[in-house]
Amino acid sequence: MKVKWYNPSFTYARRPFSIIIYVVKVLLVQPPIEDFYDTPIRTYPLALLYLATKIQPIADISILDFRTNRKPKVLRHHPFRELEHYYREGTSTPLSFFARYYRFGCDYNEMKNEMRRRTPDVVAVSSLFTTYSLEALEVAQCAKEVSPEIVTVMGGTHPTLFPEHVLKSPYVDYVIRGEGETPFFRLVAALEQGGAACAGEIEGVCSKSGPDLHISGIHVENNIDLIPDRKLVNPGDYRIGKKNYTFFLTSRGCPFHCAFCGRPPVPYRRRSLKSIEQEISQCLDANIQAVDFEDDMLTLDPGYFRQVLKLFHGTGLTLSAMNGIYAGGMDAATLDDMFAAGFRRLNFSLVDASQSVTEKQGRPCGPDFLSLLPFLESSPFLTEVHFIIGLPDQRPEDVINTIIFLMGKRVLLGPSLFYLAPNSTIFSQIVGDAWEPNIKSMRSSAMVPANSDLPRKSLYTFIKLVRFINLVKNVIDQGDGIETLNDLINNQRFTRISWSHEIIRVLLTEKRLVYYDGEHGNFLPEPHDPELLKLFFQRAKGTAIRGFKTMNTLAID
Ligand code: B12
Ligand code: SF4
Structure with missing residues (x-):
């Protein structure tokens, strides 16, 4: 040098x-x-x-x-040839997922x-x-x-x-x-x-x-109260909607050991409230309007969390925790404090609606999220609930049950396709040391199955199904007076565009997924598992889908 x-x-x-x-x-x-x-x-x-x-x-x-x-650049040649069958360019569907591979x-x-x-x-x-x-x-x-x-x-x-x-x-x-x-x-x-x-x-x-x-050991900082100088970047480069946002940490580390998690082993520590207060004031000076907490375990100690929230009262900052909120120990009073502090949209991490599936992953869970749901549904919050599809030991029925459970609540479904997180327990069991040749596969978009009951086409089917349900929730929120799922076929949202109408009709009446090939003007089958769709519709019969923003419901006939 x-x-x-x-x-x-x-x-x-x-x-x-x-x-x-x-x-x-x-x-x-x-x-x-x-x-x-x-x-x-x-x-x-x-x-x-x-x-x-x-x-x-x-x-x-x-x-x-x-x-x-x-501006993202499309990369014509990518390492996922096996996915071309799923992520197809030149096709259209109201239940779109991925099509192109990019360099961001x-x-x-x-x-x-x-x-x-x-x-x-x-x-x-x-x-x-x-x-x-x-x-x-x-x-x-x-x-x-x-x-x-x-x-x-x-x-x-x-x-x-x-x-x-x-x-x-x-x-x-x-x-x-x-x-x-x-x-x-x-x-x-x-x-x-x-x-x-x-x-x-x-x-x-x-x-x-x-x-x-x-090779040295892993360093853990003694003092985590350093306040990052946000003026070192242009705040206008980081926007959520019309607001300049920043990431914010109130703690570091996590005491849990979920089998699917790839975070490095650093202990859980909380920051001093004084330093958080100073950091909030510096955020405001740096023209920040929205704060997204990225703590691994933001709500681990609800008492501390509520003290943190108080520091945000009256700041006008919009708060979010997109890395996911753990419901353990939270109650209606915590939710009230979150609202008062500036939270409007909540992202909960559920893993799976079945306690036994979640517990098998080493994640402590109790009745907390279920007991919060009635408050959430009647609150002004918009709630997204994240769950994982494709965990080892998870059965297709578990995923279906989770989807049916959540679709009946006033929440948006946030599906995460399971991926092998390097360093996680599951990763060590399945991949071990021979991971380098598969480096590009350790991401959810690669849809690598880790469970023979949930092969790639099942994962894809579930993602499409969830997209469909979230779309239905959107239609329900418009209050078009639809009462049953079959009424959807004639809803003007779909009848307006003939191919869109046909795709929804085929899904609801034939329980199949197709997409539209605009260049040739025909419908192609999507790779999927029709048995899974049938099973879902059988089990969902007689239940209801509830809106995301409204309490309007629609019956599944
Ligand atoms: C925010 C976040 C994201 C953001 C992107 C963040 C970014 N800037 O790129 C988003 C949401 C896009 C994201 C996506 C994904 N993420 Co993510 N993400 C995180 C999260 C929650 C926080 C990262 C963060 O900013 N932390 C705050 C900073 C201050 O902490 P830090 O990054 O650890 O930095 C410290 C040290 O690492 C070190 N350090 C960091 N950088 C540098 C650089 C130098 C030069 C030095 C010296 C030191 C240093 O010093 C820092 C200060 O102490 C972490 C979880 C975690 N605990 O890290 C997961 C995490 C990084 N994500 C992970 C993964 C796998 C993903 C996905 C690939 C998963 C997927 N769905 O396929 C996706 C990709 C999706 C996509 N294409 O958009 C894994 C990575 C594991 C691994 N070994 O690969 C993590 C660890 C989650 C986990 N628990 O397993 N993620
Ligand atoms: S997934 Fe979340 S709760 Fe589980 S160990 Fe990782 S950071 Fe902790």
């Missing part, structure tokens, strides 16, 4: 001479990703802000988000040009996901191609879990394992003082010497 001498043009009061220090130029990067979809309302680079805030006193820093606010963010040349322009000494990349870790490695490769003298550092969940995978790349010099603030600060300080040789001795920093990799 070249040393850059820098005269900060100030003198210390007690030292009447100008001091010369050099400052390392650090570029903190959020990499692009490639997938069938992205979630653009949740890419706030909070980890990079924590790191930047920590090293700001000793480095010249900038944050470069190569992912957000860029800059391409290689754009990244390289940007790095060339910024002449960094250190490029530090956030690699949060194993499945997108190759895209993160590309950023390091760009940096080394711009100049081999650029020091490249990688941190985040993936390098924390699989440091060897990252460090063995010729483009990566250092890996930080665990919470990065202190190890990264120490690494930058060591580099600044020319002490790269001792960098490997810093806790949490992994380094290499020729083919030898030095």
Whole structure:
């Protein structure tokens, strides 16, 4: 690394001479990703802000988000040929899912040009996901191609879990394992003082010497009250609707061990209320209008959570917790406080309506969510309930029961297709160490079955079914006076467009899924399991679907 001498043009009061220090130029990067979809309302680079805030006193820093606010580019060639049968371009359906594979963010040349322009000494990349870790490695490769003298550092969940995978790349010099603030600060300080040789001795920093990799343990921060400086990014780049949003953490870690979860093993800790209060005020100064809590376990301690909520009263901030709310210990009073603090839309994590399925996953659950439901249904909240489809040991009947249960409540259904989360118990049982060739499959859009009772076509059928139910909920909310599911066939929402009408008719009368091929003007069968659809309609007979925004219902005849 070249040393850059820098005269900060100030003198210390007690030292009447100008001091010369050099400052390392650090570029903190959020990499692009490639997938069938992205979630653009949740890419706030909070980890990079924590790191930047920590090293700001000793480095010249900038944050470069190569992912957000860029037009996605369609990638014609993608690694999921087996899914072409499911995700088809050129077809139409009111129950649409994925069709194209995209790159969300800059391409290689754009990244390289940007790095060339910024002449960094250190490029530090956030690699949060194993499945997108190759895209993160590309950023390091760009940096080394711009100049081999650029020091490249990688941190985040993936390098924390699989440091060897990252460090063995010729483009990566250092890996930080665990919470990065202190190890990264120490690494930058060591580099600044020319002490790269001792960098490997810093806790949490992994380094290499020729083919030898030095792997450190996972670092856990003692103090989690650091307030990220949100002015380091443009608040207008991160929007939910018309509001500038930010991610916010009131705690770190989680005490549970759900078998499907891939989070690194860091203990649960809560922040001080004082620091949260200061952070809220800084958010308001930074022109933030919406706060999305991304804690792993926001509501673990309802008493503490209610104290946190009080700090938001009167701020005018819109609150959400899109990572999911755990209902354990919550009651109607907590919901009232949430409303008063600024929550309007709630995302609950249910896993499965069956307690035994959920408990098998190691997730503690009780009657809490069920007891909250009557309050939720009569409250002004809009509630989305997330559940998982495709868990090992889950039977198709369990999924059907969950769908039937939730469709009868005033909630939106939030299905998550099960994926093998690296580091999770299920991952270790099914994949073990031989995971690298399947790196791209560790995402829900890959629809990899982990349960022989729920093959890919069943997973796809369930997703389509849930899309149908949410669509029906939308129609119910319009209050068109439809009383039974079969009345839908003649609802003008579908009769207006003849192909849409036909797709709904086939589903309701023949219990089959088809889509419309506009180019040839015909209907093609979708890959699906008609037996599952039949079973669903049989079991659902005599039950009802309730709206999402209204209590209007529609009977299943
Ligand atoms: C927000 C979030 C998202 C956002 C995107 C966030 C982003 N910026 O890209 C969204 C909703 C889009 C998302 C999607 C997915 N996610 Co997600 N997501 C999270 C979540 C809940 C919080 C991440 C966060 O910002 N935390 C706050 C920051 C401050 O903490 P942190 O990231 O851990 O950062 C610290 C350290 O890791 C480290 N660090 C981080 N970056 C860097 C960089 C450097 C240079 C250094 C030195 C250190 C460092 O220092 C930081 C400060 O201490 C995590 C859960 C978790 N606990 O991490 C899951 C998590 C990262 N997601 C995960 C997964 C798998 C996914 C999906 C791929 C799942 C799927 N459905 O297929 C999807 C992809 C969907 C899509 N295409 O949109 C897994 C990753 C596991 C793994 N090994 O791959 C996690 C860990 C969830 C879990 N419990 O299993 N996710
Ligand atoms: S899924 Fe959520 S509750 Fe379960 S261990 Fe992971 S973070 Fe904790």
